[in-house]
Amino acid sequence: MNGADLVIRFLLDKGVRHAFGYPGGPVLVLYEAIHKADFPHILTRHEQGAAHAAEGYAKVSGRPGVIIATSGPGATNLVTGLADAYLDSVPLLAITGAVARSATGTDAFQEADITGVTQPVTKYNYLVMDPDELLPVLEEAWTLTTSGRPGPVLVNIPKDIMALPIDPDQANAAANTFVRHRPPVIRTRAMADQVYEALRHSRRPLLIAGGGCIIAPGGTDDLIQFVESLNLPVATTLMGKGAIRNDHPLYLGQLGMHGTPQANTALGTCDLLLAVGTRFSDRIIGDPAAYQSTGERVIIHVDIDAAEIGKNLRADIEIEDDAADFFEHILAARPEAYTSGQWLDWLTMLRSKRERYYQLKEAMYRAQSPLLPQYVIHQVAQALQGQNPIVVTDVGQHQMFVAQHFPVESPRSFITSGGLGTMGFGLPAAIGASAASPERTTVIFTGDGGFQMTVQELGLLAQLGLPVKILIMDNGCLGMVRQWQELFFDEHYSQSLLQNNPDFVKIADAYHIPAGLAAGPDDLNRQIGLALATRGPYLIHCILDPRENVYPMIPAGKMPQDLIMPGMDD
Amino acid sequence: MKPYHLSVLVNNHAGLLAKVAGLFSRRHFNIDSLAVGVAETPGQSRMTIVVNGDEQMVEQVVRQLDKLIDVLEIEVLPDQQSVQRELLLIKMSASPETRSEILQVAEIFRAHIVDVSHDSLTLEVTGQADKIAAFLNLLQPLGIRQVIRTGTVAIRRS
Numbered sequence: 001m002n003g004a005d006l007v008i009r010f011l012l013d014k015g016v017r018h019a020f021g022y023p024g025g026p027v028l029v030l031y032e033a034i035h036k037a038d039f040p041h042i043l044t045r046h047e048q049g050a051a052h053a054a055e056g057y058a059k060v061s062g063r064p065g066v067i068i069a070t071s072g073p074g075a076t077n078l079v080t081g082l083a084d085a086y087l088d089s090v091p092l093l094a095i096t097g098a099v100a101r102s103a104t105g106t107d108a109f110q111e112a113d114i115t116g117v118t119q120p121v122t123k124y125n126y127l128v129m130d131p132d133e134l135l136p137v138l139e140e141a142w143t144l145t146t147s148g149r150p151g152p153v154l155v156n157i158p159k160d161i162m163a164l165p166i167d168p169d170q171a172n173a174a175a176n177t178f179v180r181h182r183p184p185v186i187r188t189r190a191m192a193d194q195v196y197e198a199l200r201h202s203r204r205p206l207l208i209a210g211g212g213c214i215i216a217p218g219g220t221d222d223l224i225q226f227v228e229s230l231n232l233p234v235a236t237t238l239m240g241k242g243a244i245r246n247d248h249p250l251y252l253g254q255l256g257m258h259g260t261p262q263a264n265t266a267l268g269t270c271d272l273l274l275a276v277g278t279r280f281s282d283r284i285i286g287d288p289a290a291y292q293s294t295g296e297r298v299i300i301h302v303d304i305d306a307a308e309i310g311k312n313l314r315a316d317i318e319i320e321d322d323a324a325d326f327f328e329h330i331l332a333a334r335p336e337a338y339t340s341g342q343w344l345d346w347l348t349m350l351r352s353k354r355e356r357y358y359q360l361k362e363a364m365y366r367a368q369s370p371l372l373p374q375y376v377i378h379q380v381a382q383a384l385q386g387q388n389p390i391v392v393t394d395v396g397q398h399q400m401f402v403a404q405h406f407p408v409e410s411p412r413s414f415i416t417s418g419g420l421g422t423m424g425f426g427l428p429a430a431i432g433a434s435a436a437s438p439e440r441t442t443v444i445f446t447g448d449g450g451f452q453m454t455v456q457e458l459g460l461l462a463q464l465g466l467p468v469k470i471l472i473m474d475n476g477c478l479g480m481v482r483q484w485q486e487l488f489f490d491e492h493y494s495q496s497l498l499q500n501n502p503d504f505v506k507i508a509d510a511y512h513i514p515a516g517l518a519a520g521p522d523d524l525n526r527q528i529g530l531a532l533a534t535r536g537p538y539l540i541h542c543i544l545d546p547r548e549n550v551y552p553m554i555p556a557g558k559m560p561q562d563l564i565m566p567g568m569d570d
Numbered sequence: 571m572k573p574y575h576l577s578v579l580v581n582n583h584a585g586l587l588a589k590v591a592g593l594f595s596r597r598h599f600n601i602d603s604l605a606v607g608v609a610e611t612p613g614q615s616r617m618t619i620v621v622n623g624d625e626q627m628v629e630q631v632v633r634q635l636d637k638l639i640d641v642l643e644i645e646v647l648p649d650q651q652s653v654q655r656e657l658l659l660i661k662m663s664a665s666p667e668t669r670s671e672i673l674q675v676a677e678i679f680r681a682h683i684v685d686v687s688h689d690s691l692t693l694e695v696t697g698q699a700d701k702i703a704a705f706l707n708l709l710q711p712l713g714i715r716q717v718i719r720t721g722t723v724a725i726r727r728s
Contacts, residue, residue, distance in 0.1 A: 119589060120596055124639050305637070307630065311633075
């Protein structure tokens with residue numbers, strides 16, 4: 001057994017059944033081990049695709065996504081995916097090859113200091129220079145991907161270590177020798193009384209459920225029980241979408257830059273903010289200092305990552321805990337004769353806003369040619385209603401439209417690039433997501449811009465034959481850039497118009513993927529029917545009205561009450 | 571804004587210094603000095619980091635540092651209950667006119683003469699930051715050739 005065999009055996013022992021990667025010189029020995037062990041490796045068409053596919057897989061399954069890439073350019077191509085995973089707390093294990101130890105630092109062929117390059121975008125990374133450390137490093141790296149706040153971990157292995165004979169028994173004995181001290185954390189149990197006391201005095205409370213509520217296993221059941229027991233209104237962040245069902249009477253929708261009027265009103269005027277598993281990014285609160293200084297408000301911040309507490313907003317009650325633990329313990333700690341504060345007026349006001357917004361939303365689902373993006377999303381959502389589809393987006397206008405108009409039916413079913421906003425994320429992530437759950441339909445909405453950034457992964461999709469239905473939201477421009485240029489740059493559409501878009505149906509055809517054009521509502525509805533009746537992948541090229549902008553919208557750096565929503569008069 | 575002294579116990583892991591330095595630069599924390607040396611337990615080092623900021627920033631620094639896997643313990647040392655020292659080596663031009671004055675200043679500050687030549691004097695002094703600053707201030711007009719400082723190390727009083 002050599003180092004490479006040990007790596008593959010390790011992955012198999014961990015139950016890895018999907019690894020996304022791309023071979024190259026310094027990992028040839030590793031690919032020989034893959035061949036010998038008949039290891040389930042999936043060949044993407046670019047390393048960035050491997051990283052996003054692994055993210056999609058991890059986001060749906062909750063298990064670490066595994067990536068394999070070669071040294072130098074192979075590893076640098078992972079950087080965008082690692083940065084994306086780092087910001088969205090996605091567990092990834094990236095294994096990269098490195099030049100032989102004797103050549104390290106000599107600027108050898110395909111050498112790049114990949115631990116240096118990836119240091120700021122990984123939770124942790126390793127360069128294995130001692131063969132005895134190979135297995136302990138892999139064990140620790142695997143644990144780190146999911147422990148605490150999940151994230152990407154990279155293990156860089158020189159090619160001579162891959163080829164070195166390794167005694168498996170000796171390696172096993174050393175497997176768990178890395179011991180890391182972690183300080184005890186402040187758990188919910190000790191703080192529950194304070195939370196209930198704050199709620200007792202509140203008249204206008206709001207719960208924000210962030211991505212942490214999705215990530216923490218089983219977090220959402222207790223969340224729903226908690227809000228129902230207190231009649232507490234709840235809003236989600238983009239990453240928290242799916243934590244509670246869309247038509248729940250206490251759900252206000254998504255908050256932040258393109259969130260709903262009712263959620264943002266609640267955010268702006270609440271007197272108690274209970275935020276769980278969220279980091280108050282600038283897309284949620286544009287001006288933290290102004291937000292903090294206006295209004296009397298008690299902020300309770302629950303997060304597994306203590307460094308997120310107090311980073312953007314100062315909290316009055318800090319609870320370092322994961323979302324699932326928090327909701328479990330807060331429910332258990334509820335005092336027997338507890339009566340929460342009186343906030344019926346508050347709920348009534350928020351619900352009337354919600355009613356008004358829903359009317360405005362309905363009016364957006366107009367059948368016209370060229371198509372309206374809201375209509376396209378609505379029609380697809382209707383066709384898939386009750387089937388618990390996996391919904392994937394790329395980045396830009398269509399991403400926000402999907403977040404607003406596609407009711408996600410369960411946690412881990414809305415797959416999007418939140419923190420980094422990575423164009424090109426969608427297609428490979430959809431393939432990884434579908435690989436994790438091939439019995440469900442995966443639908444991906446992607447822009448004509450983002451789709452062309454990782455379009456080569458159509459080859460992988462055709463090869464796997466997964467049920468991924470692609471909707472290209474073609475408005476002939478980089479829609480979100482165009483929208484900002486229209487609103488804030490005097491309609492100077494600088495480099496945001498894509499005037500020579502290809503025939504996407506022909507591209508799909510070239511990759512042997514069935515496809516059709518939807519220039520208007522009739523085409524669209526027929527194509528949706530065909531897509532869902534077709535086994536495996538299908539692509540619909542939708543021709544959209546390029547003038548359609550995303551509303552509601554809070555301009556960057558503004559307050560929740562600065563929300564713009566045409567037709568919403570109060 | 572004031573200086574805070576952090577005592578950080580770490581595993582001696584390759585690349586750790588780069589990780590700590592990288593953390594400070596990418597989060598825009600102002601680092602005044604960083605001194606590192608082996609600690610009492612083999613395989614571990616202790617860093618003294620002096621950061622300039624307010625309480626809120628220092629709290630963030632501590633929490634971010636704590637996320638680094640190789641960071642074992644962090645202590646923010648209270649000014650009054652800790653001892654802070656820095657070592658300064660300074661090479662002075664020493665002419666017959668200035669030599670005696672340099673020696674006088676050295677004596678007042680309990681500096682040692684560690685090297686001497688016909689036209690220079692090299693002095694060594696330890697102390698808190700304000701003592702070092704006062705020492706440098708007095709020597710300034712007398713012809714400084716080179717200054718080497720270790721950065722502050724600090725330890726909590728029992």
